[in-house]
Amino acid sequence: MLRANPELQGLSAMEVFDRCVDAITNQGLLVILNHHMFDAAWCCDTIDGNGLWFTDKYSTDDWLNGLTFLAERYKDNPRVVAFDIRNEPRPWVKEGGTSILPWWGLETSILNLFGYQVVDWRRAASRGAVAVWKGNPVANVVIEGNWFASNLAHVTDLPLMLAQGCLQSRVVYSLHEYSWYSTAYLLWSQRDDIAPVWVSEFGDMRRGASKWYNNTMRFFKATDASWFWWPLDPQKVPQGFDPENPDGQLDVFGLFNPRSRDYRSVVGWKLQDLVDLQAPSPDAPARVSVPPQCTFDPRANEEAANRATGGLEFLLSIHWTVYMALTTAIFVLLVLLRCIALCSCCLCVRTAWLGFTSG
The missing domain is CATH 1.20.5 (Single alpha-helices involved in coiled-coils or other helix-helix interfaces)
Structure with a gap:
């Protein structure tokens, strides 16, 4: 990157990131910033130590402060349209066998004796949303489903904890959809018109041989789903990035052709399928209503987001x-x-x- 863009040499990592965001948005593209990993590595599994909103090296406050910092940094760029506050919340299996399990709407220490700690992703997501709005009160906030972004099962019964209901119009729920998730779509495809749902990752390396891929494309077309293909890159790990793996690692899901390891050629059938999928839906509304004005109250929402959900409340609330x-x-x-x-x-x-x- 630096070889191709010598003007970036000598800049800090944050300054290089600024230049990347500016370059993308100056071309008229929209940007959604995603808190993908704490450590620079490929994602994801249960032992990478990056599945929650805290790690052994970074606290929850570090995460929250980072969200506020980025939201404020880009609030004057109208094409930075949203903040995806945490990628694929998932269990963290620590060395020694202890497992920290994220749950939507439940946090309890009753299972600590058995080696399980349950932490509340709903509470953390509420605090994360408030942290973004402290930096940019009108930003959209993306909340990914639990368990590798596959499950929004409890969201309808236990929504984000906010003092102002009008802020819910700035919340988008997000799922990832892959062949190994099997029937996960049943947990997110319910059409109750409660909040927008965005499939922020889906992809495959096959076409005709994949029933999942063909069925998913038909489903997205029929429902006019919002989606992102994962990934654009032809490489998971670039050449020379990892001393233990100097040749890098290809990504067969990439939209750009992994065989050429560059950004000059795309996988034709993937691009054509995505172009076809983007055709306007005849069911799309001619007009979209604008939510009423909502002035963010930081203190009230911080208090609401910090409230813990007890086990009894969880059991009585869910459907x-x-x-x-x-x-x-x-x-x-x-x-x-x-x-x-x-x-x-x-x-x-x-x-x-x-x-x-x-x-």
């Missing part, structure tokens, strides 16, 4: 569909498995001790 029951059952199963493992360990220790004393 028990089949999918709600399924996610809850998976959670209970994880707890039972950990209990069985702990009991087995205790039994083994007791047996060994009795054997030692009797010997």
